[in-house]
Amino acid sequence: MSTGPTAFQVHAADNVATLLDHADAGTALRIIGAAQEKEITAQEAIALGHKIAVAPIAEGAEVTKFGVVIGIATRAIAPGVWVHLHNCRSQLDERSGSFDLHTGAPGDNAHG
Amino acid sequence: MVNRTWEGYLRPDGRKGIRNHILVIYTVECASFVAQEIGKGEADVHVIGFPGCYDNDYAIRLMLALGTHPNVGGVVCVGLGCEYTQPQRLAEVVRQSGRPAEAFFIQEQGGTRSSVALGKQLVGQLRARMRAAEVRVPMGWADLTIGAECGGSDGTSGLAGNPVVGRAYDLLVDRGGTAIFEEVVEMIGLRELMLARAATAQAAQELGATYDKMLAYCKAVRQYSVAPGNFAGGLTTIEEKSMGAFAKSGSRPIQGVVRVSQRPPHAGLWLLDSVPDAHFMQFGYTNPNDTEGIMDLIAAGAQIVLFITGRGSVIGSAVAPLIKVTGNQQTYRRMQDDMDFNAGRVLSGERTLDEAAEELLNLVADVAAGQMSKPELLGHREFFLMYKHQDAPPLEAGCRV
Known part of the structure; x- marks a missing residue:
């Protein structure tokens, strides 16, 4: 087996996996955990701790991790794509969607 | 590895601690500088307190829970002299647990310098009393x-x-x-x-x-x-x-x-x-x-x-x-x-x-x-306490369930 970057899929029903290493765009990622060993090519650079789609997710569909719904896709997400604030929002948190994609800094308070 | 035992500190109320700290508690932000100065250079002294002048039951219960915590052997309470939270009353409750506790108002001591000196003197006395009464006991997972x-x-x-x-x-x-x-x-x-x-x-x-x-x-x-x-x-x-x-x-x-x-x-x-x-x-x-x-x-x-x-x-x-x-x-x-x-x-x-x-x-x-x-x-001993409203649990646990 390759020693390249890996991502961990917690539950068989999950449509995302969490990166255990940084992956550059075009890198083949080994998905371990609940998934039957599979490989997915990262469509863009994805950092350690962030999520990659392991299945196509339609706009408005549930994003699932740990076997539970962690958010709703705000646009269609293809396998290999980084799943984060730009394409997934909370079902409860009204501030979800106002945060900077890379730093997480808020854009909705008095300091702008 | 499964069975581990170690020596702990037996408190007068029967609880067992793994550290033997002295707490300095300030009852308003205005007394916090003096409290921090009292704790300076004293390895076994930890400083906690509440910043508000108006009292809060959640905060008072928390300070009392820490003042009677198993890791704490004695307490010095420091107030300014205007605030609602009463250092003498806190010390009284701590003493009811069998732990030695002292309290004073800065305004009655004359200022920063004399209050810090008094606080350090009280810490020294508490330390001596704790040492004289120290009981070490074996502790295990169940404790x-x-x-x-x-x-x-x-x-x-x-x-x-x-x-x-x-x-x-x-x-x-x-x-x-x-x-x-x-x-x-x-x-x-x-x-x-x-x-x-x-x-x-x-x-x-x-x-x-x-x-x-x-x-x-x-x-x-x-x-x-x-x-x-x-x-x-x-x-x-x-x-x-x-x-x-x-x-x-x-x-x-x-x-x-x-x-x-x-x-x-x-x-x-x-x-x-x-x-x-x-x-x-x-x-x-x-x-x-x-x-x-x-x-x-x-x-x-x-x-x-x-x-x-x-x-x-x-x-x-x-x-x-x-x-x-x-x-x-x-x-x-x-x-x-x-x-x-x-x-x-x-x-x-x-x-x-x-x-x-x-x-x-x-x-x-x-x-x-x-x-x-x-x-x-590294010397870390962070503490934080703010106003919060929570319905009162009894001070002594165990009678609720």
Whole structure:
């Protein structure tokens, strides 16, 4: 087996996996955990701790991790794509969607 | 490794501590400088207090719970002389636990210099009295209460850091110890999962009510327990963070819910509810920072707190040692002076979950036996307390269930 970057899929029903290493765009990622060993090519650079789609997710569909719904896709997400604030929002948190994609800094308070 | 015993400090009220601290408590921000000066250069003195001039029952109960904590042997209370919270009354309650306690007002002492001198003199006297009355006793797992808190969470926290702590909680509970987890605001979407873990029908009812209050609270204040650093670390929503946070509770039945400054009535796994109750002023955020949650856990009697941080945090704690656990190997390498335990080894395959949990619990026993945790070595003793409204639990726990 390759020693390249890996991502961990917690539950068989999950449509995302969490990166255990940084992956550059075009890198083949080994998905371990609940998934039957599979490989997915990262469509863009994805950092350690962030999520990659392991299945196509339609706009408005549930994003699932740990076997539970962690958010709703705000646009269609293809396998290999980084799943984060730009394409997934909370079902409860009204501030979800106002945060900077890379730093997480808020854009909705008095300091702008 | 399974059976560990160490020497603890027997308090007059029968509780057993793993440290022998003296607490200096200020009763208003105006007295905090003097309190901090009294603590300077005194290795066994920890400083806590409340900044508000108007009193708050939640805050008073918490200071009393810390003043009578098993890791504390004596208390000096310092007030300015105008505030609602009365240092003499705090000292009186502490003395009722059998611990020596003193109190004074700065305004009656003449100022900063004379108050600091008096405080240091009182600390010296307390130390001598504690030494004269010191009783050491053997302690084991059944005498231990552990808290767990996470902060600076990232995508590794729910995969490694929290699951390792959860497994260590299982082992501690199986060995007769007490484990407390909190951060109810990070259980969004997990109502059914929580109820399925209830030990009794009563516990299920308490867990359900706690969950419902939490959700109403979050909706009312329109703030969820997720922060910029969590997003930068790969967590996208509060729902995602919640499932990872809940993992630190392990898998054992939940015995029930304790409220802030209340001690679990018996051993096992307990949920601590630190969310404010509905109140006409609706003030205060729950878990405004990690230190607040840690103080709530210690006020419930935790002698040690496990702090799980993926991104890395440099806090420690007053009263009870903090043991820092990270599931992020990069964080562990970058912040080795601050991190006690590398849980990331379960992701790289160097340790199984069981091996890592056993190793972590062994570290807990070492720290209980007197080994300094990394934050202790660095001199950390953070404390935080703010206004909050919570219905009054009895000061002595055990009569509620």
